[in-house]
Amino acid sequence: MIDCMKHSSYWLINVRLETGYQYYNRIITGTDTSIFHILIENGKYAKIVPESTLINDDVIKYDAQKWLLLPTFKEMHIHIDKTYYGGPWKAVTPAKSIFDRFAEEKELLPQLLPTAKERAEQILDLLIGFGSTHVRTHVNIDPVVGLKNLEASLEALQTFSGKVSSEIVAFPQHGLLHSGVESLVREALNNGATHVGGVDPHSVDGNIEKSLDTIIEMAVDTNSEVDIHIHDRDHLGLFTMSRLADLTEQAGLHNKVTVSHAFGFAGIPDTKAAELAERFANLGIAITTTVPIGKIIMPLPLLKEKGVQVSLGTDSLTDHWSPFGNGDNLEKAGRLAELYGYVDEWSLSQSLGFITGGKTPLNKQGKQVWPVIGDDADMNLVKASCSAEAVARRATREAVFYKGTLLSGSLSL
Amino acid sequence: MYNLFLLNTYHKESGDTMSLNYWLTNVCLEKGYRYEHGAVTGTETENCHLLVESGKIAKIVTADTLLDDHLPKQDVHNLLALPSFTEKHVHLDKTLLGDNWRAVTPVASIFERFEIEKRVLPSLPTTTSVRAKALIEVLLQAGSTHIRTHVDIYQEAGLKNFFEVQEALSAYEGKLSYEIVAFPQHGLLRNNCADLVRDAVRNGAGLVGGVDPANVDGNMEKSLQQMMDIAVEGNADIDLHLHDPGQLGLATIRRLAKLTEEAGWQGRVAVSHAFALGDMGKGEADEMAQMLSKLGISIITSVPIGRTIPPVSFLHDKGVQVAVACDNIFDSWSPFGNGDILERASRLAELSGRSTEQKLAETLGFITGGITPLDKNGQQVWPKVGDEASIVFTEASCSAEAIARRSNRPAVLYRGKLVSGGFTKG
Numbered sequence: 001m002i003d004c005m006k007h008s009s010y011w012l013i014n015v016r017l018e019t020g021y022q023y024y025n026r027i028i029t030g031t032d033t034s035i036f037h038i039l040i041e042n043g044k045y046a047k048i049v050p051e052s053t054l055i056n057d058d059v060i061k062y063d064a065q066k067w068l069l070l071p072t073f074k075e076m077h078i079h080i081d082k083t084y085y086g087g088p089w090k091a092v093t094p095a096k097s098i099f100d101r102f103a104e105e106k107e108l109l110p111q112l113l114p115t116a117k118e119r120a121e122q123i124l125d126l127l128i129g130f131g132s133t134h135v136r137t138h139v140n141i142d143p144v145v146g147l148k149n150l151e152a153s154l155e156a157l158q159t160f161s162g163k164v165s166s167e168i169v170a171f172p173q174h175g176l177l178h179s180g181v182e183s184l185v186r187e188a189l190n191n192g193a194t195h196v197g198g199v200d201p202h203s204v205d206g207n208i209e210k211s212l213d214t215i216i217e218m219a220v221d222t223n224s225e226v227d228i229h230i231h232d233r234d235h236l237g238l239f240t241m242s243r244l245a246d247l248t249e250q251a252g253l254h255n256k257v258t259v260s261h262a263f264g265f266a267g268i269p270d271t272k273a274a275e276l277a278e279r280f281a282n283l284g285i286a287i288t289t290t291v292p293i294g295k296i297i298m299p300l301p302l303l304k305e306k307g308v309q310v311s312l313g314t315d316s317l318t319d320h321w322s323p324f325g326n327g328d329n330l331e332k333a334g335r336l337a338e339l340y341g342y343v344d345e346w347s348l349s350q351s352l353g354f355i356t357g358g359k360t361p362l363n364k365q366g367k368q369v370w371p372v373i374g375d376d377a378d379m380n381l382v383k384a385s386c387s388a389e390a391v392a393r394r395a396t397r398e399a400v401f402y403k404g405t406l407l408s409g410s411l412s413l
Numbered sequence: 414m415y416n417l418f419l420l421n422t423y424h425k426e427s428g429d430t431m432s433l434n435y436w437l438t439n440v441c442l443e444k445g446y447r448y449e450h451g452a453v454t455g456t457e458t459e460n461c462h463l464l465v466e467s468g469k470i471a472k473i474v475t476a477d478t479l480l481d482d483h484l485p486k487q488d489v490h491n492l493l494a495l496p497s498f499t500e501k502h503v504h505l506d507k508t509l510l511g512d513n514w515r516a517v518t519p520v521a522s523i524f525e526r527f528e529i530e531k532r533v534l535p536s537l538p539t540t541t542s543v544r545a546k547a548l549i550e551v552l553l554q555a556g557s558t559h560i561r562t563h564v565d566i567y568q569e570a571g572l573k574n575f576f577e578v579q580e581a582l583s584a585y586e587g588k589l590s591y592e593i594v595a596f597p598q599h600g601l602l603r604n605n606c607a608d609l610v611r612d613a614v615r616n617g618a619g620l621v622g623g624v625d626p627a628n629v630d631g632n633m634e635k636s637l638q639q640m641m642d643i644a645v646e647g648n649a650d651i652d653l654h655l656h657d658p659g660q661l662g663l664a665t666i667r668r669l670a671k672l673t674e675e676a677g678w679q680g681r682v683a684v685s686h687a688f689a690l691g692d693m694g695k696g697e698a699d700e701m702a703q704m705l706s707k708l709g710i711s712i713i714t715s716v717p718i719g720r721t722i723p724p725v726s727f728l729h730d731k732g733v734q735v736a737v738a739c740d741n742i743f744d745s746w747s748p749f750g751n752g753d754i755l756e757r758a759s760r761l762a763e764l765s766g767r768s769t770e771q772k773l774a775e776t777l778g779f780i781t782g783g784i785t786p787l788d789k790n791g792q793q794v795w796p797k798v799g800d801e802a803s804i805v806f807t808e809a810s811c812s813a814e815a816i817a818r819r820s821n822r823p824a825v826l827y828r829g830k831l832v833s834g835g836f837t838k839g
Contacts, residue, residue, distance in 0.1 A: 029518070089814035091770035093454065293718040294764040323773065323817035324763045338749045339719040345516035348748065389514040392748035 009041040010404075011061040012411075014051070016068045018386055021346065021366035028346040028366070031386035035066055040377045043403035048373065062411045067381040067398050070352065070390060071359040071370060072133040073329040077227075077260050077288045077313025078123065079171075080156065081139040081149035082112055084318045086122035091323055098204065098231075102142075102174045104320055109145045116149060120156035123317055123327065124164060130328040131380040133164050133402040134357070136227070136288075136313070138171035138197055141184050147191065154192045163407050169227045171197035176214055177205040189222040195258075198228035201240055208240055216247045219256070227258040227288070233296070237264020238276060245279045255284030260313070262287045265303065266296045273299050274306060281307035290315045290325075291336045301340050312336065312354050329355040330382075333391050348388035361387060377404040381411075433829075435485040437463040437802075439476055441493045443811055446771065446791035453771040453791070456811035460491055465802045468828030473798060489824070489836050492806040495777065495815060496784040496795055497825060498754050500557035501713045502652075502685050502738030503548065504596075505581065506564045506574040509743050511547035512539045517748050523629065527599050530745040531569060541574050545581035548742060549589070551752040554834065556805035558589045558827040559782070561652070561738075563596035563622055566613050567604045575613050588832040594652045596622030602630040607639055614647035621647070624654040627661055633668060641672045650681040652713070655689065658721070662689020663697065666705075673708050680709030685738075687712050690728070691721030698724070702731035715740035716761045725779070726765055737761050737779040754780045756819050773813035786812060802829040806836070 015036050022030035037055060039047035055061070082105075084090050095101045112119075120137075127135060135157075140149045150170070157166050170188035172181045176198055185196060196219045201211035219226045228244070230237055241264050248257045259280075265273045265287075280287070286309040289298055303310050312332045316322035333355045337343070342351050353360045361370045371379070384395035399409035440461050447455035460476035464484070480486065507530065509515065515533075520526045534541070552560060560582070564575045575595065582591045595613035597606050601623055610621060621644040626636035644651050653669065655662055666684060673682045690712065693701055705712065711734035712723050729735050737757050742750035762768065762776045778785045786795045796804070809820035825833040 027518070030515070089810045089818070090455070091773055091813050091817070092768040094452070094769055293760070294766060297719060318818065322763075323768050323813075324759065326819070334749065335718070338747075341719070343517035343748055344519050348516055385514045388516050388748075392516070393514070393743065394751065 007060055009039065009046070009059055011037055011039050011055060011059055012064050013037040013055070013061050014066050015064040015381075016066050016385075017048075017368070017371070018068075018361040019368050021349075021362065028344070030345055031349060031362070031388060033068070033386060038069075038371070040404040043377055043405065045371045045373050045375055045377050048371065060413070062413060064381055064399075064411065068384045068386065068390065068395070069371070070131075070361065070380045070382055070387060071356040072378040072380050072400065072402065073131045073355040074134040074136075074311060074357050075127050075132040075313060075327070075329055076136045076311035077290065077315050078127075078135060078137050078317060078327075079139070079315070079319065080120040080123045080135070080137045081116055081153045082109060082319055083119050083123060083316075084320075085126070086119045087115060090320075092320060098200075101321065105140070105142070105173065106144050108320055109140065109142070109149070113145065113148055113152070116152035117155045120153055121159055124156060124160045126317075126327045128160075128163060128400055129397070129408045130330065131382075131397045131400050132327075132329050133378050133400065133407070134166070135164050136167040136169065136195075138169040138227070138229075139188075139193070140173045141170045141181055141188050141197075142172065142174045143179050143181060143184075146184060147188055150188050150191065150193060162405065163402055167195060167225075168193045169195040169197040171199070171229070173199060175199060175204040177207060177211055182214060182218070186218060186222065189218065189224050193224070195225045195227045196222075198226075200230060200232050201228075202236060203232050208243060212240070212244055212247055216251050216253065219253060220251050225256040225258070226253065227260055229260045231261050231263050233263050234267040235264070237262070238268055238272060240264065242276055242279070245276070245283055245285060248283050248285060257283070258286040258288055260288045262289065262298070263296050266298050270299065270302060273302055277303050277306035277308050284309070286311060288313050291332055291339060293335070293339060297339070300336065309358065310354060311357070328394075330390065330397070331394050334394050337391055343392075345386075345388045348391045349386065351391055352387045378402055381409070433485075434464065434466045434471070435487060436480055437465060438480070438486050438488050439491050440489050441491045441810075442473075442793070442796070443493075443786035444793055446787065453769070455770055456774065456787070456813060458493070458811060463494075463796070463802070465829040468802055468830070470796050470798055470800050470802050473796065487836060489806055492823060492836075493809045493811065493815065494796065495556075495786065495805045495807050495812060496781045497558040497803040497805050497827060498556045498780045499559040499736065499782045500552050500738055500754055501561045501683075501736040502715060502740050503552070503560060503562050503742065503752075504564070504740070504744065505545040505548055505560075505562040505578045506541050507534070507741070507744040507746070508544050508548045509537070509745070510551065511544045512537050517745065526746060531567075533745055541577035542581045545578050546584065548752060549581060549585055551742070552754075553585075553589065553825060553832055554822070555753040555755060556822045556825050556833075557754055558803050558825065558832065560589060560591045561594065561620075562591065563594040563652070563654075564613075564618070565598040566595050566609045567597065567599040567606055568609070571609060572613055572616065575616070575618065579617060587830065588827055592619040594618065594620040594622040596624070596654070598624060600624065600629045600636075601639055602632055602636050607643060611643055611647065614643060614649050618649065620644075620650040620652045622652055622654065625657045626653075626665055628657050633665055637665070637668055637672055641676055641678070644678065644681075645676050650683070651678065652683040652685055654685050655687050658688050659692045660689075662687070663693065663701065665689070666701070670704050670708055670710060673710060682708070683711045683713055685713040687714070687723050688721055690723035693724070698727065699731070702728055702733055706732040709734070711736060713738050716757055716764065718760070718764065725761060726767070729779075734783065735779055736782070753819070755815065755822070759816050759819050762816055768817070770811075770813045773816045774811065776816045777812045803827050806834075
């Protein structure tokens with residue numbers, strides 16, 4: 001058992017890194033790996049040398065036991081501020097509409113408040129154990145809890161300072177306009193929130209134009225980014241997203257806007273979806289999805305192909321919206337692969353990028369592109385022979401590091 | 414550390430492995446639903462002691478009862494008892510578990526897949542039996558104490574895989590129950606393997622299999638009839654893989670139903686996958702469900718994602734027996750699958766929107782052969798005195814939580830015997 005935090009530099013020896021793809025009849029059939037020793041200095045990769053290299057310095061060495069090294073994961077959509085996780089089991093109560101759910105929240109959120117910080121910490125702990133070291137959380141900004149969920153989340157994230165990087169979306173769950181929380185959201189943005197949130201400009205706010213305008217305006221005013229929940233379906237969702245693209249372009253918010261869920265891409269002709277996807281790619285509007293498996297199947301391969309940045313998130317982690325969700329982003333990537341038939345070595349291997357902000361040890365052509373000297377040592381040691389196996393077989397994570405610091409798991413000298 | 418006396422029961426002589434009687438103490442049992450405003454909002458449980466005699470539950474008393482006999486006691490520390498699970502569709506002969514990683518090779522047709530699998534399996538350094546045992550262990554850990562496995566029967570392999578799987582399963586005699594489907598993966602007609610399938614039935618296969626009578630065998634009528642003939646002749650049940658979609662698949666099911674009725678094979682026929690049922694129009698759905706229900710034809714689904722699956726809730730409500738199963742677990746067909754049937758049930762719940770207490774709790778029935786601790790009205794119906802002590806001990810407060818949260822299962826009992834895990838207090 002080690003505490004890497006105590007050493008400003010150390011060798012991680014016997015690390016398995018991917019070095020290229022194997023080909024048979026010009027088809028990729030496997031992944032080549034080799035064993036390396038990696039010097040970590042001040043939380044960054046300082047040296048990477050082949051297994052045969054004799055290390056004769058006095059720097060302390062930890063043995064990675066030939067486990068595979070992967071980038072750490074990014075949890076890009078979760079609500080750490082409202083959950084049953086860590087508390088007693090509770091199923092979901094039936095609701096006829098999203099407004100019933102809001103009514104439920106008015107009663108429920110004050111009840112959850114006393115345990116909000118503690119449960120948020122338990123979720124962060126869970127996420128780290130699964131290998132995620134970046135978290136984008138939405139926090140409710142609504143007339144009932146005001147900024148209290150934000151405060152609880154900030155405190156929980158403070159506890160994990162130096163262990164995860166984070167972004168906080170000021171999320172007007174009950175409608176930015178519908179619940180009249182514009183000034184509260186502005187206040188949140190001045191008090192630690194990094195993103196303006198929103199939800200269904202039509203179905204919840206009842207005014208697509210004004211809702212989107214307000215969001216974009218606030219983002220510009222406060223120099224914040226945007227992450228909007230858009231569940232509105234098919235052509236309505238598509239129209240809403242298309243207006244969002246217009247406003248993003250006008251405001252110059254390129255690369256600063258995310259649409260979560262983005263159901264409008266599903267259930268419409270591919271040509272329409274492709275058209276908006278191209279716009280999103282050009283404007284750097286990203287998509288975050290939970291990889292739904294029920295009635296809505298998102299055209300994620302199409303979005304990816306068009307160059308849209310697609311990230312994955314857990315969303316509900318057992319709460320009043322859904323009893324499912326377990327915080328394991330590698331499992332989420334495996335689900336994505338299964339859903340879209342990514343069963344061959346290359347597809348499985350590349351699908352890791354959905355949960356790492358695009359980082360994969362091998363690029364599309366099979367060239368080793370990770371880890372890079374000078375980068376932060378955010379790394380997962382997993383029990384797998386390659387990325388493809390890790391994704392398909394949901395490899396166990398033996399050790400998780402953030403900026404060179406061991407957060408979860410253990411290693412021996 | 415608490416398991417010694419249970420382990421002793423494995424080694425008793427004369428095959429009478431369950432003669433040791435003992436108490437399971439502090440067992441959490443579901444007792445009824447909790448209601449608010451007429452709606453189920455939670456599950457009530459009660460801690461009990463269960464007397465196990467000869468592998469069966471002989472007495473159930475509340476945990477405050479003083480046990481003044483000298484029988485051994487196994488404290489289960491308030492873990493929730495669930496009926497052990499039934500794995501209705503796996504391929505023990507196909508899995509690559511226990512062997513090196515390999516991804517799936519893309520193919521243009523199912524026939525190419527046959528050829529790849531036929532080539533790969535014999536080339537592996539591990540044996541079928543070793544890999545089958547690795548999978549059986551995984552299934553037991555998940556809580557499955559009954560396994561229905563298909564085994565490929567085709568000219569090139571003969572009964573080799575069948576005998577190896579049989580050997581692997583016989584090593585688990587007393588730890589689980591099982592049934593083997595003689596499965597002509599490469600087509601009963603197409604591969605001309607009817608005699609081999611007959612041979613497998615004579616050698617212990619309890620079911621005759623089949624695959625896509627139309628699109629694989631190319632002759633729906635002859636394929637179905639031959640399958641039915643072999644089943645009747647060998648007094649075997651039937652489990653047909655049917656991927657054929659739409660009206661073609663529905664026609665196949667209707668013909669199979671007719672043959673089932675003519676042969677008097679009610680209650681003995683299953684259709685695996687049955688994707689076509691997902692394509693039924695409103696008008697034909699009722700009729701189809703009624704027919705399946707009347708003839709006791711059951712449906713088995715592995716809950717694949719990204720494609721149409723049978724309308725499980727509808728069929729269940731119409732009285733059709735539906736089972737959820739794992740199917741592929743890391744093989745030449747799929748790199749996914751982990752043998753955790755509780756996770757599969759959870760997936761079904763998630764994709765079909767079963768997220769309330771009662772809907773989640775009911776979902777358990779799809780992996781237990783229909784047994785749930787509480788019935789629809791919240792009456793406790795399991796366990797009862799006389800039931801087999803085949804129990805999954807679960808770190809959950811109720812069935813609903815176990816399904817939604819895929820709760821840990823520290824210990825699995827089969828007919829009173831510990832077959833996986835243990836009761837050390839965590």
